[in-house]
Amino acid sequence: MAGRLASAELTAVEAPEMAFEGAGFDRAYRAYAGRLRAVAYHVLRDRDAAEDAVQAALMRVWSSRTYTSERGPLLPFLIACVRREALDVIRGSRRRRERELRAAPETVVPDPTAAIDPVEARRVRAALERLTPAQRDVIVRAYYGGATLAEIADTTDVPLGTIKSRLAVALRRLGGELSGGTP
Amino acid sequence: MNQHCGDDAELYALGLTDPQRASAIEEHLASCEECRSRVIAAEAAAAALASALPAAPAARSLRRPQWTSGLAAAAAVVFAVTSAWEGTALQGAAQHAARTDAALSAVAASHFSHTTLTSQPGTVAKALYARDGAWMYVIANGVGTGAHLILRGNGIDRDLGALVAGAPATLFVRGPGRVGEVVLVEDGRTLAHGVPVY
Numbered sequence: 076m077a078g079r080l081a082s083a084e085l086t087a088v089e090a091p092e093m094a095f096e097g098a099g100f101d102r103a104y105r106a107y108a109g110r111l112r113a114v115a116y117h118v119l120r121d122r123d124a125a126e127d128a129v130q131a132a133l134m135r136v137w138s139s140r141t142y143t144s145e146r147g148p149l150l151p152f153l154i155a156c157v158r159r160e161a162l163d164v165i166r167g168s169r170r171r172r173e174r175e176l177r178a179a180p181e182t183v184v185p186d187p188t189a190a191i192d193p194v195e196a197r198r199v200r201a202a203l204e205r206l207t208p209a210q211r212d213v214i215v216r217a218y219y220g221g222a223t224l225a226e227i228a229d230t231t232d233v234p235l236g237t238i239k240s241r242l243a244v245a246l247r248r249l250g251g252e253l254s255g256g257t258p
Numbered sequence: 259m260n261q262h263c264g265d266d267a268e269l270y271a272l273g274l275t276d277p278q279r280a281s282a283i284e285e286h287l288a289s290c291e292e293c294r295s296r297v298i299a300a301e302a303a304a305a306a307l308a309s310a311l312p313a314a315p316a317a318r319s320l321r322r323p324q325w326t327s328g329l330a331a332a333a334a335v336v337f338a339v340t341s342a343w344e345g346t347a348l349q350g351a352a353q354h355a356a357r358t359d360a361a362l363s364a365v366a367a368s369h370f371s372h373t374t375l376t377s378q379p380g381t382v383a384k385a386l387y388a389r390d391g392a393w394m395y396v397i398a399n400g401v402g403t404g405a406h407l408i409l410r411g412n413g414i415d416r417d418l419g420a421l422v423a424g425a426p427a428t429l430f431v432r433g434p435g436r437v438g439e440v441v442l443v444e445d446g447r448t449l450a451h452g453v454p455v456y
Contacts, residue, residue, distance in 0.1 A: 116314030
């Protein structure tokens, strides 16, 4: 692909501008840091570790020079990158976390009034309510509860393969509800 | 890597694929529009879920993670400074923002390097600088309001003025040229010094 060849010739420092195609790396960080930190913090429960995860994820994106506009809107892409980074960090301390998860009360959808984006949070909550109870449950456990697929399979006594496909279907349906559905 | 992502597209967007699988998916996405669309849709739904999360508290301190490369280091410093500023009082916020803008624009637009200054106990300082001498950005924690930036070269000391107070204190200088040594001085005492490598 021509785009990739061209960017490979750039130096690391020139790359970010190319990578973000005028969106501007600085503006992206300044606009999104709050949301990205919330995503990392929800997983890591430590404000410094969360900041580190955000920085590490952005550094990776910035220096890998792989992001272009055809990869989709920047914010959802960065949110996914940060969450992967945060989850990678806790994989190392999984044993400790398992104990915390077991001690944690039932996972629930966060309170929209306390959300970073209350309007969007209410929309998400309404969309979640239109899913089947099993679909909603698997999304809430995986996203808000921070459980791994194996943990969900374990606690719900459902085969891992079923959990995987159920979660995939649930997220697709949630996307459909959010983009096309009227409330 | 020609295999389509299948349900892993959604699991990837949620961060639930292991790192090896995630890398394979990323490689595949570069050449497969179908899977890319699926991942983009899944990431949009996952981002919507994220909007219901509560805000995170700001980091406690200026963080200095892995200084793996000049680029990463500079990026990390700028991130850390920006986020530290977000936590500062409203007073001076606009000024901070203006300084961040100037510094980030310069960093993004040119080849630069960085050096950690040798500091007195209690002081942490770094200098980021353009390799062509077009700008220098000094960041320091643990300095008082009277800390000045001195640029030494060709036997001459140039006083560039006081660092702008804050946590961290910073000073952005345009057009210093290539300097021999960077020194932070307060009340005649050297707080930190270092030698840029151009």
